[in-house]
Amino acid sequence: MYRILLLAGIVFMINKSVSANPLDDYRGKHRLIIASVSKKQDRDELTAVLLLNHQKLTERDLIVIDVSPEPIRIVGTVRVGKKQSINLRERFGLDKGMSEPVFFLIGKDGGKKAHRFGMLNLNNWFDLIDSMPMRQKEVRRVMQSN
Numbered sequence: 001m002y003r004i005l006l007l008a009g010i011v012f013m014i015n016k017s018v019s020a021n022p023l024d025d026y027r028g029k030h031r032l033i034i035a036s037v038s039k040k041q042d043r044d045e046l047t048a049v050l051l052l053n054h055q056k057l058t059e060r061d062l063i064v065i066d067v068s069p070e071p072i073r074i075v076g077t078v079r080v081g082k083k084q085s086i087n088l089r090e091r092f093g094l095d096k097g098m099s100e101p102v103f104f105l106i107g108k109d110g111g112k113k114a115h116r117f118g119m120l121n122l123n124n125w126f127d128l129i130d131s132m133p134m135r136q137k138e139v140r141r142v143m144q145s146n
Contacts, residue, residue: 023065023088023110026063027108028108029108031060031061031062031107032063032104032105033063033103033104033120034103035066035120036069036103037066037101037102038070038099038101039101043068043072043074046074047076054076056126060130060135061108064078066078067088067094092104100118101120102116103116103120109134113128
């Protein structure tokens with residue numbers, strides 16, 4: 001009987017870890033940009049934009065998660081595992097055949113704040129983030145500590 005319970009517990013934990021929301025680890029700590037970029041030219045442009053804006057991304061606790069269907073990693077992004085990527089693509093309604101870049105902004109609370117089809121203009125999203133009450137509190141906290 002003990003072995004059956006132990007086996008059932010192990011199976012439960014494995015199923016839970018596979019089906020868990022891959023974004024849960026970031027909740028409360030980071031804002032996220034979920035990115036799906038298929039074309040090489042768009043990946044190269046995104047890489048350049050991310051490198052150019054590295055400091056601004058860091059200041060806003062922003063992490064870019066790449067869920068592109070191609071296995072080629074985009075520099076400056078986090079690449080999740082295949083099952084997690086499929087889970088996120090399904091969650092955000094991303095068709096594998098989409099050729100246009102797609103981006104979703106996820107807040108620290110885990111909620112979707114914005115989405116963009118076509119190349120990302122980070123300055124627009126920086127403005128959006130900076131207008132959010134949580135970000136304004138973060139800025140005030142930093143200013144008070146200096």
